[in-house]
Amino acid sequence: MTASAWAPPTGRLEQVRAFMDERVLPNEHVLDREDDEADALVAQLRTEAKESGLWAPHVPPDAGGTGIGFLDYAYLNEQIGRTVWGQLVFGCQAPDAGNAEILHLFGTEEQKERFLHPLVAGDVRSFFSMTEPEVPGSDPTTLRTRAVRDGGEWLIDGHKWFSSGAEGAAFGIVMAVTDPDADPHRRASQILVPADTPGVEVVRAIPTMGHRGRNWSTHCEVRYTGVRVPAANLLGGEGDGFLIAQKRLGPGRIHHVMRWLGQMQRAFELMCAYSLGRESFGEPLARKQTVQNWIADSYAEIHACRLMTLDAAHKIDAGDEARVEISAIKFFAARVLQEVIDRAIQVHGARGLTDETPLAHMSMLARAGRIYDGPDEVHRQVVAKRILKAFASGDGWHFS
Numbered sequence: 576m577t578a579s580a581w582a583p584p585t586g587r588l589e590q591v592r593a594f595m596d597e598r599v600l601p602n603e604h605v606l607d608r609e610d611d612e613a614d615a616l617v618a619q620l621r622t623e624a625k626e627s628g629l630w631a632p633h634v635p636p637d638a639g640g641t642g643i644g645f646l647d648y649a650y651l652n653e654q655i656g657r658t659v660w661g662q663l664v665f666g667c668q669a670p671d672a673g674n675a676e677i678l679h680l681f682g683t684e685e686q687k688e689r690f691l692h693p694l695v696a697g698d699v700r701s702f703f704s705m706t707e708p709e710v711p712g713s714d715p716t717t718l719r720t721r722a723v724r725d726g727g728e729w730l731i732d733g734h735k736w737f738s739s740g741a742e743g744a745a746f747g748i749v750m751a752v753t754d755p756d757a758d759p760h761r762r763a764s765q766i767l768v769p770a771d772t773p774g775v776e777v778v779r780a781i782p783t784m785g786h787r788g789r790n791w792s793t794h795c796e797v798r799y800t801g802v803r804v805p806a807a808n809l810l811g812g813e814g815d816g817f818l819i820a821q822k823r824l825g826p827g828r829i830h831h832v833m834r835w836l837g838q839m840q841r842a843f844e845l846m847c848a849y850s851l852g853r854e855s856f857g858e859p860l861a862r863k864q865t866v867q868n869w870i871a872d873s874y875a876e877i878h879a880c881r882l883m884t885l886d887a888a889h890k891i892d893a894g895d896e897a898r899v900e901i902s903a904i905k906f907f908a909a910r911v912l913q914e915v916i917d918r919a920i921q922v923h924g925a926r927g928l929t930d931e932t933p934l935a936h937m938s939m940l941a942r943a944g945r946i947y948d949g950p951d952e953v954h955r956q957v958v959a960k961r962i963l964k965a966f967a968s969g970d971g972w973h974f975s
């Protein structure tokens with residue numbers, strides 16, 4: 576398979592690129608302020624995205640989205656990812672996108688009506704509440720939040736953090752232990768919890784790297800104390816928590832990487848443009864070999880990330896889980912993203928640390944990419960274990 580066989584969705588791609596160039600990027604400085612004016616502009620841009628038929632490309636039309644394949648989405652999502660605001664404008668922002676996908680896959684008709692449709696329509700927001708401060712998020716078999724069946728209800732008690740977007744959300748999907756005696760990967764279930772249920776308390780939005788964010792993106796500490804929801808709020812079957820989490824996180828990871836491509840590309844373009852215009856010691860920075868090395872390395876690494884992403888997306892469209900490909904691109908792209916942005920900042924000197932370019936904000940957000948949806952080390956382990964297993968069985972690993 577060659578890259579040329581991974582044809583981009585030309586009409587739509589140009590439409591998204593034009594929308595980003597004309598409507599979103601020129602307004603980035605307003606969106607960056609994360610104030611009421613920025614919220615109003617987001618609402619306006621979302622309306623325009625809906626009218627242009629570009630809304631929610633990650634979910635199928637029966638769920639209210641545009642419903643395109645992973646390969647096509649890779650191309651569109653790179654454009655959407657050029658600014659951190661793109662995903663919000665197109666209605667495919669984390670964590671709502673992942674929540675919509677699992678509701679579409681596992682939700683009952685009643686759950687879809689009540690939770691999925693308003694979510695995809697952009698009328699409400701949601702959060703995904705799995706990670707807990709007391710136990711390692713990398714190993715969710717250790718989760719402590721409990722859900723006990725009490726008559727026709729689930730009774731939930733627990734403590735979570737990094738429940739992104741919980742402030743002002745309409746509901747959360749909470750991962751809780753429903754059978755502590757089951758096999759480790761059958762212990763937990765996912766339960767839909769309306770945010771206004773008594774006992775749900777958003778304790779605080781946790782600032783990260785000095786940034787608080789706006790409510791759609793803040794990372795929240797949430798306590799669940801004697802929370803009661805109907806038994807019918809169980810998503811999927813009892814004990815399916817890990818299975819559903821895996822279905823959610825696999826696509827979620829590659830969706831992140833698609834947008835990171837947009838971030839890398841943007842940083843790369845800023846680096847090249849600035850190095851041509853800025854002179855030091857009598858010549859443009861672009862003439863310095865160190866800067867040329869940064870540009871060449873960044874080009875090669877971004878190109879590798881893009882091809883790896885298209886390859887994984889193509890395999891997923893063909894019905895492959897692409898576990899190795901997704902884990903490989905998750906840790907590899909997270910590092911490339913951080914390094915390319917960092918080189919671009921270095922080329923800009925002090926200006927790179929200011930808000931005169933988007934680089935500082937991009938850098939802050941990029942650091943988290945090496946931790947959320949699985950730290951680098953865990954993804955390396957997944958890749959190595961699967962490859963070694965193939966060798967141990969005598970098959971070896973064949974790049975296809």
Ligand SMILES: Cc1cc2nc3c(=O)[nH]c(=O)nc-3n(C[C@H](O)[C@H](O)[C@H](O)COP(=O)(O)OP(=O)(O)OC[C@H]3O[C@@H](n4cnc5c(N)ncnc54)[C@H](O)[C@@H]3O)c2cc1C
Nearest residue numbers: 703704705706711712713737738739943947948949950952
């Ligand atoms: C910006 C952001 C948004 C997030 N949003 C959400 C959300 O919406 N919902 C949610 O539930 N969670 C969310 N999370 C939490 C995230 O999923 C966890 O942080 C992640 O799973 C890691 O868990 P932990 O922080 O408990 O780190 P731990 O599991 O305690 O790991 C700490 C470190 O140990 C090392 N480590 C762990 N395992 C291994 C291993 N096998 N081999 C070698 N080293 C290892 C790694 O270096 C790792 O960084 C978010 C996190 C961030 C940063």
